Amino acid sequence: MTGRGRVLPRLGAGAARRRHWVLAGWVLATTAGAVLGGSVYDRTDTPESSRPGLESTEVAERIDELEPEGESVVAVIAGREFFATDLVSQASRIMFEIREIDGVSEVTDAYTSGGVIGDDGESSLVVVELERGLTEDEALSVAGEVAEALRAIDAPQVLVGGELLAVQAFAEQAIADTVRGELIALGFLAVALLLILGGLRAAAVPLAAALAVITTTLLALTALADLVPVSEYAVNVVTLLGLGLAVDYSLLMVFRFREERTADRKAPLDVLLSRTTASAGRALLVSGLAVATSMLGLYVFADPLLSAMALGGLLVVVLATVAGLTLVPALIAVAHRTVPARGARTWVWRRPARARGGTGVLAGLAGFAQRRPILVTLTGVGALLVLAVPVLQLQLASSDASALPPGSEERRTAEAIEADFDEAVQPLSVLVDGDPEVAQVQGLLEDLEDLPGADEVFVRDDLDGVTWLEVVPEGRQAGPEAQELVRDVRALGGLPLLVGGPAAELVDAKDATVDRLPLALALVLLATFVLLLVLTGSVVVPLKALLLNLLTLAATVGVLVAIFQWGWGSGLLGFEPWGAIDLTTPLLLSLFVFGLSMDYEVFLLSRIKEEWDRRHDDTHAANDRAVLAGITATGPVVSAAAICIGIVFLGFAFGELVAVKEIGVGMTVAVLLDVTVVRGLLLPASMSLLGRRNWWRPFVPLATAAPSAGRAPTRRAARR
Known part of the structure; x- marks a missing residue:
């Protein structure tokens, strides 16, 4: 037997002989994770939305250098005639108060600075720009003050949103969804494990392993938060994969242990667990390596969000694999007398296995497939291909405020702006080196105006020898028409140009x-x-x-x-x-x-x-x-x-x-x-x-x- 082949059996035997030491170590780690790991929620960062090295990212960076701007808060005031005297008076006073808030750079509104009024005459748009250089926490604090002041306006509807608040809403909802998913999953999971394993202590083994894996991974993420950015979405992946992998690996070990015990009832406990880890442990290790490789695949995309998920995924896979090879054998060693044999009569199952359905669903399906292999292969592959047909019409988009829950204020704000304020549609930003008066640039303007899907084209500014053009697309700012317009602009010959904006980013x-x-x-x-x-x-x-x-x-x-x-x-x-x-x-x-x-x-x-x-x-x-x-x-x-x-x-x-x-x-x-x-x-x-x-x-x-x-x-x- 090779040296590598001896490691897994020794892990199983060692976990049996020193189970109390192994459990003590995991209890300490789990307790530390439960006490300290929760602080990772307070130390997470929102990953950058743009990928480095892309043309749209370069445009955003150059515009930020040429005309720096801070984060912004937008609001829609609606439901009452805009020109009502008391509304104008009150809203004007509040706009001036907002200008005095520390961290506010500029306020654009229809009451005091010639802002935009809706087509219905009963709504107006407010844009509050924050000072540049604020940290995320500082910007959110200022945005909170601005939102509170705006909501004080006596109008039937005051909706406050914008990208800054929408991103925050995404993060908070992601955490809320994680907690909800955990509670729902754990409740049903406990019942399922009880029915599958036939006893409380046996069912506690996978749940204990899952708890240990999740808490220790959160502890590791908390420690890493001082070195690298940790995203809220990494926490989602930890919970999702931690529960799934820990339960999978625990069941594999428990089922194999039961089989080894049934095959040799006189064998000592350490021998049984040595055999268990020699066989099931090897499959567990290969599976862990495969899942870890999948997580590494996320890094290839060089996307900040995916990289954050990959970090959480890698940590949880490694710890789930280690727990499966050490903690689970130790738990089995402690609870082995209460782990019923397969098909045994217990307080959960009163009937023996044969009375409950024979050899199992997969074995029945396999027997059927082996009797008709050609028919099953053709039918199975055909069914999967039929289910795959809708992929031909797949449309991909970046989640924005419209992907938030329907009742969220940030989503309602975005929908109101899109419905009533065409001027708020973010245009394509086109950067061209040169003076806007040059004939070539004038020709480019004419070419842009002739493109299908271009609603309006104008010169935004001339900054340090760079002409900044804006092309307003028809339809949604990142919809299919706008995306096609991006490709058409980039396909224009003549002057070298760079295209940015929401549609270009997508x-x-x-x-x-x-x-x-x-x-x-x-x-x-x-x-x-x-x-x-x-x-x-x-x-x-x-x-x-x-x-x-x-x-x-x-x-x-x-x-x-x-x-x-x-x-x-x-x-x-x-x-x-x-x-x-x-x-x-x-x-x-x-x-x-x-x-x-x-x-x-x-x-x-x-x-x-x-x-x-x-x-x-x-x-x-x-x-x-x-x-x-x-x-x-x-x-x-x-x-x-x-x-x-x-x-x-x-x-x-x-x-x-x-x-x-x-x-x-x-x-x-x-x-x-x-x-x-x-x-x-x-x-x-x-x-x-x-x-x-x-x-x-x-x-x-x-x-x-x-x-x-x-x-x-x-x-x-x-x-x-």
């Missing part, structure tokens, strides 16, 4: 994502392939797994398009569709689905490989028996893990933020498809079709098999 973000997506997928696919190659010694099995994962991902995104873009079932889920999917959702789903699908893939394949190696027979029938035996043995843990992680993700589908709903619903759909259609049907059907070709392995040194098929094991191998 176009650049989408293009950058498309450019970097192949690299991210290549990283994840290659790492996944290598891990499965090392696990199984086969080249065919990893390739097939990657293809099935891609099918699952395509079908999941297709379902999301139908729900969140087209609005199918929006009333049931409690949201209003906004005609697009958040730009980050497909990226997160791509990597989350690949990472978490590996849990079930590794759980099943590692056991199928054990069965294949044990039989020493390379016939087609032996392959089918190994596949069915592996799925029969591991199917219950995969089904249980899928139910639990589905509950976790479904809890987040009840969040108020549409982007959070998209991830919650998307991951729930992915888990459902993965466990039923992919693992239950397509995996056994495709392995039955391929037969012994599943195990083709040109790189024999990488194979981790026991003795080769058709050869009897040596005495040394048997002793190992």
Whole structure:
């Protein structure tokens, strides 16, 4: 046995012998995380919305240098005739008071400075610019004072919002959604674990592991907050993945321990846990590496928000893996007498396993798939492709205030401005080096005016030899027409120019994502392939797994398009569709689905490989028996893990933020498809079709098999 092969068994045996020391260490870490980790919420930063190195980012930076501006607060005063004497008098007085607030740079309103009045004559727009250089906390404090002063105006409707307050609302809602998702998930999860494991103490093992993983990860993020920016969204990922992975890994270890104990009831506890970690622990380690690689894939996009999520994701994956290999065996060692055998009669289940349904759902599906492999393969692949069809109409957009809950003031403000104040639409900013009087610049102005989708074009300023043009798009400021206008402007020949603004930022973000997506997928696919190659010694099995994962991902995104873009079932889920999917959702789903699908893939394949190696027979029938035996043995843990992680993700589908709903619903759909259609049907059907070709392995040194098929094991191998 190699040195590497001895590590995992020793971890299990050591956790059994020194369980009280292991538990004491984790209790201290968990307590510290519970006491100190919560402060991470007060130390989080909102990540930058713009990606470095993009053309729109360069335009924003140059404009900021040429004409520096601070954050702004916008308000809509409506519901009463604008020219009412008492309203004009009161609003004018308050506008002058706002100008006196420390941190306010400029106030533009229709009462005192010639601002904008709505078309209905009963609404007006107020823009309050804050001083440049304020920290985020200082700007929010000043914005709070401004909002309080504006709300003192005696009008039927005073709505206060703007990008600064909208970003803050997003962050607060993200935290609220996390808490709500935790409470919903934990309640249902506790019931599910009780039913699955058949006892209170047994059910407490995965919940204790999840608590330890989440709190220690929050503690680690708190410590890192002094070194690197930590986002609120990293905390969301910690909760989501922490619950899911900790429960998955705990169930894998508990189920394998029960199996080892049933197979050898006289073996000492440390021997049983040594065998458990030697087999299940190896699958757990490979799965953890796969999920960690998926998190690393987020860094490829060079997006501040995704990088923040990747940081939280990496930490929680590492700690979930460590907990699965140390804390969970120690918990099992303490509670092993109260962990009922599979199918045993307990106070939860009064009937034995046979009376409750035989060998399990996945084993039944696998048996059906092996009897009709061609039909099942064609039907399963066809069904996934049909679900993926809506992807062809996928529209991506950056979440703005319209993605906030319908009743939020920031969203209502944005909707009122868009409906009543065309002047407030943010234009495209076009920067050209040169004097605006130069004939070439004048020709550019004429070309811009002739472009379809350009509502108005004018010269904003001439700053230090740079001509700043603004092109007002038709429709929404970052809608499809505005995005097409960005591409048309950039396609103009003649003078070199730079294009910025909200629509340009979205176009650049989408293009950058498309450019970097192949690299991210290549990283994840290659790492996944290598891990499965090392696990199984086969080249065919990893390739097939990657293809099935891609099918699952395509079908999941297709379902999301139908729900969140087209609005199918929006009333049931409690949201209003906004005609697009958040730009980050497909990226997160791509990597989350690949990472978490590996849990079930590794759980099943590692056991199928054990069965294949044990039989020493390379016939087609032996392959089918190994596949069915592996799925029969591991199917219950995969089904249980899928139910639990589905509950976790479904809890987040009840969040108020549409982007959070998209991830919650998307991951729930992915888990459902993965466990039923992919693992239950397509995996056994495709392995039955391929037969012994599943195990083709040109790189024999990488194979981790026991003795080769058709050869009897040596005495040394048997002793190992």
